[in-house]
Amino acid sequence: MKVTRRDLLVWGAGAAAGIAFTPVPWKILDDVSIWSQNWSWIPQPARGPVEVKQSFCTLCPNGCGLRVRTGAGWPVGIAGMSTHPITRGALCPLAFAAHQLNWHPQRLRAVRHQSSTSSWAAAQAAFSKACSEGKVVVIDGYAGRAASQIFEAFAEKRGSYRVAASPETRALAPYESWSGVPANALGYDLENAQTVVSFGAPMLDGWGAPGRFTRLWAERAAGMADPQLRLIQIDASLTRTATKAWQWISIRPGTEDALVAGAARFLLEEHLVPANGPMPPLTLVDAASQTGLTTDAIRNLARTIVAKPPVVAIAGGNNPAVAALNVALGALGQTGGIVLRSKQKKVYESADAVIPKARAVVIDSTVPWDFVPRTDAEIFRFAAWDGGSNKAEWLLPAPGFLEELTDVPTAPTSAVETYAVAPAVAKPTAEVHSAAQFLASFDAELNSTDKIIHARCEEIFRARAGSLYGRETTPVAQVASAQKLEEQLRSGAVWVGEPLKTASLKSNLLKCNLKEWPADTRPERSEDWAAEWPAPVLPPLALKLYQESSLREPPERKTV
Amino acid sequence: MSGTPARYGMVIDLDRCTGCGACMVACAAENNVAPTPQATPRTGVTPMLVRKVSNGMHGATRRETFIPIMCMHCEHETPCVKVCPQQAVEVDKATGIVMQMPQRCLGCRYCMTACPYHARYFNWRDPVWPAGMEKSLNPGVATRMRGVVEKCNLCHARLHSANEKAAAAGRREIDMADYVPACGEACPTNAIHFGNLADQNDPVTREAHSANAFRMLARIGTEPKVYYKSKDPWVRALAESASGPGKFSERPAERLAASASEVHHG
């Protein structure tokens, strides 16, 4: 039998029609769809036990409490710690995506020496050499930690220790220079304030921990025509805080000092304030012309400021004029104002000042990326993420987010002392060392972070003051042993101290040595020696706020 | 699950919203949204999106407000459910949640044209995480692939956990403290109140019917389950497109431009 072309055609057509009646094409179709639902190059979450651990955020000195969900041993989700008495479960947008920071493409994983890869051994050798040749300055961005104690001890013998303070702490610097009380020992008693007048401080947008003032404002002012807490915001443009404030006063940019002087003058002349103080040299008319407000507007503002005491004035940074206003308002050492929170006496040097004749500068990873010290010394910069600055000779990979045990000292704005211990929740994926570990390797006498934390827990126990806030609230006096206290702290409890009665302490704070109205004595931050540095390294998902919405402007790239 | 179906919804207090964006980030992290450095306001995946809106004035009379927008979980004639050609989205009878199934979605995007709130987002590209970051993925939520639509699903994974917890304790009803969506949990000012609108005893239900509460585009008639509230009349007037017959004011509040580096002023 001859198979013809026609036969083939017929069989071919028949087969094609017949296949449609078998499961084959339908199964293939179904399989193809299932394949499209399970592409191998799309990552899936890992399977593994899910646990919840408590720790504290280390992205800024506010140390907000965290509940960290872990899956298969890695952090997979962040939420606030609702039992924290001060941060109360509130977090800023960055914290929610901070667990992904450790895999940021700009994560520093190897030692870099002047833009080429180096090693820890080389860094240690260079540092050792530097120590032998001259003074070493250590700059700390998060003072008060166990690591800070290590820095201080190291620097005592070999050079100096300086603190790069947060803006909230910088705003307290004038009181430090007038009374001798360290800025770190002062806090803002916002819980008792009824009027807060902010001169450019972003009270609802990044000032202190969100759980602190933002939550307070939400509970006592938001949506109320006559709020219990009056927020008066002085801002040149309509900032986030200004749009939500009870009153927004718009002045020409940079004229806050003039406004403060004008308002203070009126208050003092009309005896509307309880305390006396130096009279500002500026007249009301001058203040009006500088700020762009009318004299009546300034008078009204002044009356409003004192209408519902206690009142406190808050500056966006180190502003002596605003500090002098607080002196005039009698806010120092009073309930609802600037209060003493610890008996610390030691005043720390600011890192903003020029560093004279140092051989090497060690910058801890907690110092903000855009901080560049005024020095020509060899810089050993510890960082977990590479912001791209080429100013430092040595870039040394430090532990990232929640990758090492650390402790959480009192937050910059708190009115009472607090303490907590932040356990590590993630594992480093490269060889990392913190600055404290690095320095400790050069000096056997220095204690380890662990030991210092242990000593601090004992100290708190012995003092028998304050309470522990964990699953339950327990006064320290009722805690059975130092070991129990330490256990609680290491599993996420927070110790909160008693408020200090400033008046009864007869502190120097009450008699701030202010003979005359301050001239503008803020140190200039000259930028002529700075190279270009890019925007801060943010948690990747936080970029949505800048790029995928109209909510925020992207962070500035600073260039010279 | 108990006999009475739930109707989960929210009341968002716009007087409390400071526009911080914590809800946006928490939502993206909870739902395993990939970081997209090249995305723009029109191509990004933001199941929770906070919009900055102004009253159109400039100078001292200018006012702004922040409006978190997410899927409104429309109860009546749900636009996206009606138009999906293959039933990849449905209103869950037991909870009222409008459930999107990315695995069934074919990516025709008809639902996106149907949604008046623009609360649906398309995966224009495959999600890509930097090396190692996949270890940070939330185990409760499946990742999606390119070419499918996604949106807010009221953190259904958390509802699932709450159900499991209740079942383990022998209860039929979940404890509402166990079921809080990521945005509500994240909000530092507690502006997002989540609750069961079918429960008359739920404080959220009372709030939803209070005088200052309103819903976006309520006149279209989709019965959204996300309510807003504000004491300011100008904010409440944002609910409807034309605030009165014959009166339309163009509100140049914000621009969703195609480029990433846009300048944002109202």
Added chain:
Amino acid sequence: MASAALTDSRWIARGEERTSLPRFLLWLTPWAALLAVGVYAAFLCLYYGLNQTNMDNRFAFGLWIFLDLGIIALGAGAFFTGFLVYILKRAELRPILNTAVVVGFICYSGAVAILMIDVGQPLRAWFTFWHPNTHSMLTEVTFCISCYLLVLSLEYIPLLLRNRQLRKLPSFLVFEHQLHKLVPVLAAIGTLLSFFHQGSLGGLYGVLRGRPFAYREGIFIWPSTFFLFILSAIATGPSFLMLVTATVEKVTGRTLVPREIYRRMGFISGVLLGIYVAAKSIDTLVWLNHTSPSVGFAPWQYYIHKPFGTPVLFGEIVLFGLLPAFLLTYKKTAAHRAWLLSAAALACAGVLLNRFVLTVQTLALPTLSFDQFLEYTPSWQEVASFGAVIAYGVIVYSLSYRYLPLFAQPKGDDSNVSGH
């Protein structure tokens, strides 16, 4: 014919004259190039994803959907001519029937090809058949267009099988003969299916509650746009066929159909267009005065964004609607070919404008009170794919014209046994 080394004369029907093969290939070359670029663009979209286009979350539908709706409207001439010839027994339109089938086939297969690239997950396209949503207009569209493409293929196959060489296979001849008996049935099915999918394409937008610009009242489950789309499609289908035939006559330099066809097709198109304009005007008035304001959208707010002002609405109804309707039906103008074809072009432009307004302008207009009027420009990949469909159409039509008896007359011609 000159016996050049390169010839395909055995494929060309006896007695028909066609240009030489090298010249034909030359004609095809630029279209093939356009097709190649478009296929590459489509490949990029399939491989890299739809980020290759400029569509985004606010313009989820773009150039391609406009293209789909447009060519399906223009391709309505296929079913409508079949309806006229087989159901209404208008035998004088037979000469244009085959070309109508080919144009229809090209339009629908092109639309389906574009749809396959337009969806994010083409491998799951069949889910619509497996999990259909009876409330969704798009389900209806998918089913009807798939079935109708099948019908068109079945109508095209007999034409294919009448190729000189293929006819030599007896089984093909028999098959073709059997299919031929089926053609009136296919025409009826095609009419029914087309009625529904042309309507549903209009329904796609008419049901959008969330887009008051597009939302319309209706009858039972069908919004008015359902009926308006059918009307506009059957009104402009014949016009498009006229334009295609006139173009082919120009390019080939031949008279292919009796002159009378143009006048008749024009008249049908004009009358239907007139009915459409009347219906659309009523619909627009209802929408402006009742439907849109009742959901809080003052209608004039749709027209304050330049350049999409009221001139667009005026253009749709008067310039590209009423005017061509008049020109096509008025004796004096309908007698002249130039007027007829210009009017046909206006009518086709009108239907394209209508589809554009509903697909693109709907998405550009704000819904939330704080939204803005948006802009969208297609990417080169989108435009190239569009170009590929046009190139595909030209190539398929050129091949059909060359090798198949598209315009054969029923005059007892041997080459045309079946007689149509």
